[in-house]
Amino acid sequence: MENLLARLKRPTGPVNAVLDTDTYNEIDDQYALAYFVNSPEIITPQAVYAAPFSASFAPTPADGMDQSYAEIQNILNLCGRTVPSYKGSLTYLPDENTPVDSPAARDLIARALASEGPLYVLAIGAITNVASAILLEPKIIDKIVVVFLGGHAHFWPPHGEFNMSQDVAAGRVVFGSGVPLIQLPCMGVVSHLTTTEPELRHHLKGVSPLADYLYEYTCKKAVEDGGNTAWSRVIWDISTIAWLLGENYVRDSIIPAPIPSYDQGYIHDPNRHPMKVAYYVNRDAIFADLFNKIGRR
Numbered sequence: 001m002e003n004l005l006a007r008l009k010r011p012t013g014p015v016n017a018v019l020d021t022d023t024y025n026e027i028d029d030q031y032a033l034a035y036f037v038n039s040p041e042i043i044t045p046q047a048v049y050a051a052p053f054s055a056s057f058a059p060t061p062a063d064g065m066d067q068s069y070a071e072i073q074n075i076l077n078l079c080g081r082t083v084p085s086y087k088g089s090l091t092y093l094p095d096e097n098t099p100v101d102s103p104a105a106r107d108l109i110a111r112a113l114a115s116e117g118p119l120y121v122l123a124i125g126a127i128t129n130v131a132s133a134i135l136l137e138p139k140i141i142d143k144i145v146v147v148f149l150g151g152h153a154h155f156w157p158p159h160g161e162f163n164m165s166q167d168v169a170a171g172r173v174v175f176g177s178g179v180p181l182i183q184l185p186c187m188g189v190v191s192h193l194t195t196t197e198p199e200l201r202h203h204l205k206g207v208s209p210l211a212d213y214l215y216e217y218t219c220k221k222a223v224e225d226g227g228n229t230a231w232s233r234v235i236w237d238i239s240t241i242a243w244l245l246g247e248n249y250v251r252d253s254i255i256p257a258p259i260p261s262y263d264q265g266y267i268h269d270p271n272r273h274p275m276k277v278a279y280y281v282n283r284d285a286i287f288a289d290l291f292n293k294i295g296r297r
Contacts, residue, residue, distance in 0.1 A: 018111065022163075024068045038081075088128065113143060126238075147240045168264075190234075200218055258273065
């Protein structure tokens with residue numbers, strides 16, 4: 001228990017980290033990937049994994065994963081960064097005991113076992129790849145720290161948050177494994193990380209090819225979703241990187257780990273192992289840091 005609590009403490013210096021992302025699902029993943037590779041004061045990027053997702057433009061998890069893998073290459077190219085990237089699961093977990101093997105899961109296992117210090121796993125999509133790696137090699141539980149953007153605030157009424165609801169079985173594996181886990185809940189916590197067209201235009205337009213791409217893509221997605229007049233866009237995936245930056249950016253507390261339920265809520269048990277959950281994000285500080293880093297030529 002003492003070892004688990006120690007590993008839940010926020011790091012104070014640079015860490016090795018991987019990013020697991022459904023990059024093509026929404027625009028927020030692209031910001032998070034750019035933030036991930038442009039925060040060298042705290043993150044040494046080790047790898048990027050394509051997570052599965054399904055939507056109207058990605059009929060199967062495999063389609064979503066393949067599109068995400070292609071978008072990872074696009075963003076890394078715009079950032080001028082070279083980071084190893086791997087394809088992830090072609091399906092969600094069939095049940096809570098059966099992993100879905102993939103290059104991403106295998107790379108995570110290899111990097112975790114070879115790591116001298118904790119490997120931080122920043123997960124901003126369905127957590128299938130991470131759960132599969134844990135099921136394939138449970139020893140990595142003692143080698144990694146998972147920072148997961150998924151699920152809503154624990155006081156929020158049961159409702160299907162996208163990342164968690166895509167693969168509830170994977171969420172139950174991770175939340176039940178005893179791995180050091182920091183959760184960034186969506187609605188009620190990191191839903192405060194919104195931005196608007198005037199703000200993006202002021203900070204990003206004309207600054208760099210990457211900044212222009214993010215500005216134009218965000219505006220396009222907002223209009224497609226009905227934002228023809230005034231709109232704001234939540235960019236919540238960046239919270240996983242912000243958590244590493246310090247308490248001024250994200251504040252959290254220790255709680256007994258709940259069990260994600262198949263009805264899109266949580267089952268609470270005070271006797272379960274501890275984890276951390278964020279309860280506050282400093283919206284202005286996070287976006288100021290993000291815009292500064294995206295704006296670097």
